[in-house]
Each structure stands twice: as C-alpha cells, then as structure tokens.
Amino acid sequence: MNTGWDQEVDLLVVGSGGGGMTTALVAKHKGLDVLVIEKTEFFGGSTARSGGGLWIPNNYLLERDGVDDSFEMARQYMKHTVGDRVLQKLQDAYLTHSPRMITWLRDNTCVQFQRTPGYADYYPERPGGVAASRSLEPIPFNGKKLGGELAYLRKPMAEAPGGLAFTASDYQKIGMLTSTWTGKKTAINAALLWVRNLLTGVRCLTMGQALSARLRYAMLQANIPLWLNTAFQELIVEDERVVGIVAQKEGRSIRILARKGVILADGGFPHNLEMRKKYLPAPTSTQWTVAASGNTGDAIQAGILLGAATDLMDDAWWGPSSRSPNEEPFFHVGERGYPGGLMVNGAGRRFVNESAPYIDVVHSMYSQHSEETPHIPAYFIFDQRYRNKYIFGLFFPILPIPRRYFENGYICRAATIASLADQIGIDQGMLASTVERFNQFARNGKDLDFRRGESAYDNYYGDPTIQPNPNLAALQKPPFYAVKMWPGDLGTKGGLVTDEWARVLRTDGTSIEGLYAVGNSMSSVMGNSYPGAGATIGPAMTFGYLAAHHVAGD
Numbered sequence: 001m002n003t004g005w006d007q008e009v010d011l012l013v014v015g016s017g018g019g020g021m022t023t024a025l026v027a028k029h030k031g032l033d034v035l036v037i038e039k040t041e042f043f044g045g046s047t048a049r050s051g052g053g054l055w056i057p058n059n060y061l062l063e064r065d066g067v068d069d070s071f072e073m074a075r076q077y078m079k080h081t082v083g084d085r086v087l088q089k090l091q092d093a094y095l096t097h098s099p100r101m102i103t104w105l106r107d108n109t110c111v112q113f114q115r116t117p118g119y120a121d122y123y124p125e126r127p128g129g130v131a132a133s134r135s136l137e138p139i140p141f142n143g144k145k146l147g148g149e150l151a152y153l154r155k156p157m158a159e160a161p162g163g164l165a166f167t168a169s170d171y172q173k174i175g176m177l178t179s180t181w182t183g184k185k186t187a188i189n190a191a192l193l194w195v196r197n198l199l200t201g202v203r204c205l206t207m208g209q210a211l212s213a214r215l216r217y218a219m220l221q222a223n224i225p226l227w228l229n230t231a232f233q234e235l236i237v238e239d240e241r242v243v244g245i246v247a248q249k250e251g252r253s254i255r256i257l258a259r260k261g262v263i264l265a266d267g268g269f270p271h272n273l274e275m276r277k278k279y280l281p282a283p284t285s286t287q288w289t290v291a292a293s294g295n296t297g298d299a300i301q302a303g304i305l306l307g308a309a310t311d312l313m314d315d316a317w318w319g320p321s322s323r324s325p326n327e328e329p330f331f332h333v334g335e336r337g338y339p340g341g342l343m344v345n346g347a348g349r350r351f352v353n354e355s356a357p358y359i360d361v362v363h364s365m366y367s368q369h370s371e372e373t374p375h376i377p378a379y380f381i382f383d384q385r386y387r388n389k390y391i392f393g394l395f396f397p398i399l400p401i402p403r404r405y406f407e408n409g410y411i412c413r414a415a416t417i418a419s420l421a422d423q424i425g426i427d428q429g430m431l432a433s434t435v436e437r438f439n440q441f442a443r444n445g446k447d448l449d450f451r452r453g454e455s456a457y458d459n460y461y462g463d464p465t466i467q468p469n470p471n472l473a474a475l476q477k478p479p480f481y482a483v484k485m486w487p488g489d490l491g492t493k494g495g496l497v498t499d500e501w502a503r504v505l506r507t508d509g510t511s512i513e514g515l516y517a518v519g520n521s522m523s524s525v526m527g528n529s530y531p532g533a534g535a536t537i538g539p540a541m542t543f544g545y546l547a548a549h550h551v552a553g554d
C-alpha cells in the first residue's frame with residue numbers, strides 16, 4: 001500500500017442509496033474493486049424510505065404486457081414535460097439506458113421488478129404520455145435473507161402496523177377499501193399473506209425497503225464491502241484528477257485511494273438548512289422534508305469547491321406535507337385525489353388542482369405565496385364522509401383520530417365550515433363560498449376552475465364509485481376538518497452538472513477527471529418536471545449504471 005493511504009480501491013462510492021448501490025453492483029461485475037461508504041449507521045438512504053417506484057419507459061415488462069411504448073414516444077413525452085431545460089443528450093441517455101439497466105439487474109442480480117398497472121404518467125394526456133403506467137416497483141423481498149444486516153436497513157417513512165406489508169399497487173387499491181371490491185379483496189389478501197408470513201417466518205419487505213434490501217443482498221452476494229458510519233469529507237486531487245477522498249470513520253480521519261474514480265451518490269441537501277436557505281425558495285425548513293436524515297449536501301459542496309457547475313439548485317421533489325409537532329412529516333399523495341377534500345390558501349380560496357402531481361402543487365404554493373395572500377401553509381379541508389371512507393396520512397377510516405392530534409393543533413374539527421374557518425383564522429365568508437362553488441362543481445362533475453379529475457393521473461387516486469367525476473364530491477357532511485399543508489419534499493433536485501456518463505463538469509463544460517455524480521447529488525435529468533412515479537430513483541440507478549460503465553472503460 002502507498003504511504004499515506006489507509007485503503008486502496010478502484011472505485012469509491014459515497015452513499016448507499018439506490019444510485020450508489022447500483023453503481024457498485026455494475027462496477028463489480030465489470031471486474032472493479034469497489035468500496036461503498038455510508039455516513040449513517042443505516043444503509044439505503046431515501047431509497048429505503050421511498051415507495052420504491054422506478055419510471056422506466058419502454059421497458060421489457062411493458063413489452064411483455066403489450067403496452068404501446070417506444071423510445072420515440074418517451075422522447076416526445078419528455079420533450080413535453082422536461083422540455084429543453086435539460087440537454088437532449090442527457091435525456092436520450094436516460095431513455096436509452098434505463099430499460100437496459102433494469103434488464104441488466106434482472107439478468108445478473110436478485111433486484112427484480114414488477115409493474116404498477118394503471119399508475120399513469122403524471123401528464124398522460126401530453127404527446128407520448130402513457131396512462132397504463134411506465135412505472136415499476138420491486139418484487140417483495142424476504143428480509144430474513146439479509147440475516148444480521150437487516151438491522152441496518154433504514155426504516156421507511158411510514159410503517160404499516162404489526163409487520164403488514166403492502167406493495168405500492170396494493171396501497172392504491174386499499175385506499176378504496178370502503179368503496180370497491182378490489183380494495184376489499186386486496187386488503188384481505190394482504191392480511192392472509194401477513195398470516196402466512198408469520199407462520200413461515202418470512203419478513204416481507206415491499207417498496208423502497210424491498211429495493212434497498214435487494215440491492216444490499218446483491219452486494220453481499222457479489223462481495224462488495226459497505227462501510228457504515230463512514231462519512232465522506234473531502235476530495236483529494238492530484239494533477240487536476242480526483243484520486244481519492246478523506247473520510248471520517250469511527251472518529252478517525254482516513255484517506256482512501258480511488259484508482260479509477262469517485263462516485264458521489266449522497267442524496268442531495270434536503271437536511272442542510274443553510275443550503276436550503278441559500279438555494280431553495282422561502283420559506284424553507286428541514287422539518288418538512290421526508291428524505292433520509294444523512295442527506296446534507298456534503299458531495300455537492302465538495303464538487304463546488306473543485307469548480308464544478310451546479311444546476312436546478314432552487315428546485316426539489318416537492319409535495320404537500322403535514323407535520324404534527326415532534327413527529328416526522330407526512331407526504332400526502334393519494335389523499336389529495338380522493339373526492340371530498342379540497343385545498344385552500346390563507347385567504348380561503350382554492351389555488352390549484354388538488355389531484356395534480358405533487359411537485360406541481362408545491363410549485364403553485366411557492367409561486368403564488370405572498371404576504372397579502374399566504375399559501376404557506378395551505379389548508380387541506382375535508383368532511384366526515386371523506387373521513388369515513390378514505391385513509392388520510394396515518395388515520396384510517398372509522399378508527400378514531402387520537403386526541404393528541406387535536407390537542408397539538410395538527411388537525412382542527414368543527415361542526416360548520418364557518419367555525420372551521422374561525423379555528424384556522426380564515427375569512428368565514430370566503431371559505432364558505434369556496435366550498436359552495438366546489439360543491440357545485442362536484443354535483444356537475446366538472447371543476448371549472450382547475451379541471452380536477454380530467455387527467456387519467458388524477459383518476460388513479462380517485463374513487464371509481466363516485467360519478468361522473470371520481471375526484472370530486474361535495475363537502476356537506478359535518479363535522480369538517482382542516483390540516484395545514486407545508487411545502488414538503490422527497491429530496492432536492494439540484495446538484496452537480498454532469499455529462500451523459502455522469503462525469504462531473506466544470507463551469508466551462510470540461511469534465512473533472514475521476515469524478516462522477518449520480519442520484520440527487522447530480523442535477524436532475526428531469527429538469528423542473530416530474531414525469532411519472534419513479535422519476536427520481538429511475539435516473540439515480542440509471543446514471544449509476546452509466547457511470548460504472550464509464551469507469552470500467554466501456
């Protein structure tokens with residue numbers, strides 16, 4: 001070993017999320033000596049907390065099922081969503097290599113996927129859009145296979161009680177438990193599976209848990225080391241080439257030589273308040289993000305110090321989120337689509353299609369927010385019919401809402417819309433007229449203000465038994481409820497600018513030799529958009545796959 005180096009490898013990967021672990025698997029397969037380091041005591045990052053969805057147009061499962069898709073269709077769709085905000089060659093790299101990436105995983109590892117039928121692209125009516133779903137999720141995985149390593153898997157955002165496990169597809173159907181036979185059947189099947197798993201000793205993992213566990217299991221099978229509690233701190237540069245890093249391991253500073261390259265995959269900066277204040281729109285807070293706590297922008301900062309260019313730093317994977325004091329925030333997806341709920345600003349007016357893709361709702365909150373008409377927080381309002389029928393956050397229909405949520409102000413309840421308005425400090429008359437207008441739209445099945453329920457994406461989280469519009473029902477059954485909605489996020493979008501091989505670029509467009517960025521350390525290939533479910537993990541894993549090929553000299 002060279003003097004001065006504590007460890008020598010071909011490829012050093014910073015971060016054990018979807019981006020980092022995929023890179024490591026491909027690089028190892030290509031014959032490289034790889035080491036993954038992870039700052040926290042848990043592996044998986046936001047990937048482990050996530051829904052585990054991957055948006056992969058034109059993939060082999062779509063072909064198998066006869067869903068009409070092609071590179072050209074997907075390219076057209078990205079043109080109408082991402083647009084020219086991101087270089088075409090990066091978009092093309094994604095569309096070419098994301099299907100190859102999952103085929104490679106299928107053929108070489110235990111990382112296997114299934115479709116999430118019906119989970120429409122987020123703008124399926126735009127040219128090239130697909131309503132039948134381009135999104136995939138991992139096949140459930142028996143966590144017991146990980147042995148002792150399972151204890152180090154980062155926990156999900158919300159755990160179902162008693163070890164119950166749902167896939168993302170199940171979750172959407174169970175959301176309609178009180179309305180549809182499919183919902184009831186799915187819930188019964190999940191319960192039966194739970195009993196079978198209890199009896200057979202299977203620890204069933206789904207969604208992001210299954211994805212991270214599968215990636216980790218594949219790493220164990222390929223003998224790829226992962227060092228937990230090891231924080232990347234600095235890049236080491238010789239002759240303008242990144243040759244290694246300084247890391248903090250168990251209280252000690254160590255130097256790791258990376259002969260062929262360093263991959264930055266540390267998940268962006270959602271938990272760095274200083275960076276949030278510097279780059280993201282105001283107001284901002286680390287209290288509203290559901291991303292993994294270790295994601296504090298260390299890699300992006302190191303890249304900037306080296307002269308790397310950044311982009312999209314003012315954007316994030318936004319979504320309206322609620323937060324009860326002293327608890328983790330909750331990122332609301334389906335709840336906004338279920339009929340019988342609406343969102344208003346501080347003036348008591350609707351301002352957005354509540355069923356719209358989560359990023360768009362928060363883009364609207366920020367773009368319309370002002371001192372005179374605050375949109376942060378906004379309020380999600382629903383009635384007792386909604387409450388009796390649908391899941392809201394951690395509240396299940398019929399089960400009472402624990403008293404502490406009323407006492408700590410998380411949720412307000414009132415017998416009339418007027419008294420609800422009083423409780424949340426909104427003009428009574430304005431809220432009443434907003435609800436009245438909304439109820440009129442619901443009766444006619446047409447939202448003349450925001451066209452809610454007109455997109456197949458809106459309908460995915462609608463109630464098919466409510467007609468003519470599955471996303472619209474009148475709020476008329478007291479009591480009425482209100483919950484504050486904050487501009488939450490799944491992570492940040494901005495990061496180091498790269499080329500199509502994930503090589504980090506300087507502001508003059510030249511690449512920094514030996515340095516790659518993937519996942520949320522990289523400026524997103526999706527620009528300011530969110531084309532479909534899985535549009536963040538899909539790219540994280542795809543550009544990891546590409547970076548590994550480049551490091552290996554392909």
Ligand SMILES: Cc1cc2nc3c(=O)[nH]c(=O)nc-3n(C[C@H](O)[C@H](O)[C@H](O)COP(=O)(O)OP(=O)(O)OC[C@H]3O[C@@H](n4cnc5c(N)ncnc54)[C@H](O)[C@@H]3O)c2cc1C
Nearest residue numbers: 015017019039045046047051053232267294519520534537
């Ligand atoms: C609740 C939730 C649901 C989501 N659902 C989806 C979904 O279904 N589909 C989708 O596409 N996206 C989803 N997302 C977003 C998605 O999970 C993330 O954007 C994506 O996983 C980021 O992957 P990554 O590899 O870049 O980072 P991560 O998976 O966050 O991994 C980064 C890792 O790097 C580590 N790290 C940080 N700093 C250092 C350092 N200095 N040294 C060493 N290690 C470091 C972190 O601790 C972390 O473990 C969801 C996110 C959340 C939170």
